[in-house]
Amino acid sequence: MSNLHNENLADTRNRLLNEISLLGYEEFNKSTDTNTWSIAQVSHHLVLTEKAFTRAIEYGLKQVPNNQVRKISLHHAMDRTKKIEAPEMVKPNLEPIDVLQVIDLLNDSRNYLLTVLKTVKDMSILEERSVVHPVFGEMPLDQWVELIYLHEQRHIDQIKEIKFLLGIST
Template structure:
């Protein structure tokens, strides 16, 4: 895994944690609208996506079909005007969360993600194999790794918007 990807994973996670650390329980769990997630739910979704990504990469590595798939320009993921429906497997709990418990879940999922990636001896295989992403289609496995921090950047912007809607003062 390149240093740039590694740096982006760390930087994006640090930015996310900075956005949520000082929130009260009510700010963290408050929903600005009936069809909108709370900040806690957004964060729980990120944990679930990271866990699902480990599974997707593991399944992709087991696939016999080794054809390299077309690389995606998925920076469109950062376009917040384009809405995506979260697959059921990564929909967050509706129960409220404590800020620290979500930070612990985020730290745990990231640790498991890096531990899993470190088990892959030949990282070049990640560019040769692919697995179907629910929103982006067939995606090379190395781009599954990149989508983690891009997805997290997208939702960090969503958290900033929710904070404005809830009138959270920093």
């Protein structure tokens, strides 16, 4: 994994933690309406997604190299004007949760990702192996890593929007 990926993963996670760490229980779990997620649910979705992506990367590392796989454009992953329905496996729990519990879950999911990536001796293998993403199709593993922080950035913007709509100024 490149240093850029490492930096982007760390920087994005720090931005997320800065957005949520000072929220009270009520603020964290309040939704703007019945059809939208709370900040807690968005954060839990990020945990579930990172774990699912890590499992996909782990699976992909066991596959044979695929010289036919092409990088795809991920710019649309950041376009919040296009709603993407979350697959069932990464939909958040509807029960309220404490900020510190979510932070622990975020730390656990990141440690899982980094543990899997540490098993890779030659990072170029991430470009040679691929797994099918449920929304974007066949993707090389290095783009799965990239999508983790792009997805997190997308949801940081959503969290900022929820905070604004709820009148939260932390």
